[in-house]
Amino acid sequence: MNYWLMKTEPDVFSIDDLKAAGKEPWDGVRNYQARNLMRDEMKIGDPIFIYHSRVKPMGIVGEARVASEPYPDPTQFNPDEKYFDPKSDPENPRWVLVDVEYVRHYPKTLELSMLKQVPELDGMMLLAKGSRLSIQPVSEAHWNHIQSMIGD
Secondary structure: OOEEEEEEOOOOOOHHHHHHHOEEEOOOOOOHHHHHHHHHOOOOOOEEEEEEOOOOOOEEEEEEEEOOOOEEOHHHHOOOOOOOOOOOEOOEOOOEEOEEEEEEEEEEEEEHHHHOOOHHHOOOHHHOOOOOOOEEEEOHHHHHHHHHHHOO
16 A cells, blocks of 8 residues: 655645545646656555645645546646646547545644654655655655544
């Protein structure tokens, strides 16, 4: 099993939106490293931290899980979509996605500023300077420590 963190801007798609949908395609990823993680590493059932970015406070707000094998992101082929990619070929799609299923909200946001102060989270990709990747692997040790911080 692998563990993940997926960033989302709550004014675009929040954990509340995911809860309302139950399960949703995680579309619009246009970073090759993030795409490769979805395509090559994510497995059905893998747990995910949902992280709200570009909002105050930024932080981990809850959990989801991978709910499908990777498949072509249909937004890459539709010229009316924000994430249209005219260079992507339906015979050899450039971009993939996975379905993500809601698991739970946390009772409080685990704020980035607070996470940076936790020595047990040293080395976590999220906390590295300049870390902007929207999909990140999380070590089992970091996952377990964050679980212990939730307090519910």
